[in-house]
Amino acid sequence: MISYWNPLPTAQRVIEHLGECAEQLFAGAWEHRNWRNVPGPFYAGDTDSMATGRLDAPDHIAYDDDLGGGFGSEFVYRQPVNEHETTALIHGCRMELYRGYNWDGDDHWTVEAVREWWRERARVREWAVAIAADWGADAHPHWGFNADPRYLGHYHDAAQGHRDFVAYIDDGLEIYLRGYLFWLEQRREARDGEALPRL
Incomplete structure (x- = not known):
């Protein structure tokens, strides 16, 4: 399993290559972040309900149901751990009309806040299991207009994202977050053999 890898230098290069302005692309507000976002530098605040992020970043972006059955907002369920994943996530962020994503999570997450998110992980896991079962079914009363x-x-793909999120919570997210705790404390990635903080 991969612990924390700092994606921001790669993200900066990708944004410059695309000719984007980081301040315009990443305009989401920390205080509006979706509570389902896993700790890390990237997160979604207020986003549109078009559910387009998974077209480019299915391994990182999922959708909530806060609009009451239909797609609500997007959130980051898995932070990138290499250049390919960082590029995919940025492209997913670019699809969002309201520019509701941001990459300044390192300025806001604290060690205790990460540990608190982890202690409360059962809440997001329970939600993800339920919505995956609902949206992954073959008959759903809220699919678009009149269950079209x-x-x-689209709903089945969204449900796959929720199942992937559950699998990541169960296997992989803990070691990532321990590496992220090291990053928050030391502002560097852990070297091979260095002990990681406990959650």
Whole structure:
């Protein structure tokens, strides 16, 4: 399993290559972040309900149901741990109309806040299990307008994101967060053999 890897230098290069302005691309507000976002530098605040982020970043972006059955906002369920994943996530962020993502999580997360998120992980896991079962079914009363079957594939993909989130909570997220705690304390990645903080 991979512990923390700092994606921000790569993200900066990708943004410059794309000709984007970071201040315009990443305009989401920390106080509006989705409570489902896993700790790390990237997070989603207020986003649109178009549910486009998974088109580019299915291994990192998932959708909530805060609009009451239909797609609500996006959130980051898995932080990137290499250049390819960072590029994919940035492209997913670019698809969001309201520019509701941000990459300044390192300025806000504290060791205790990360530990508190981890202690409360059962809440997000329970939500993800329930919504995956709901949206992954073959008959759903809220698929688009009048349960239009054209939306079936989109909901099934969203449900896969929720199942992936559950799997990550169960296996992988703990070691990542321990590495992130090291980063928050030391402002560097842990070297091989260095002990990581406990959650």
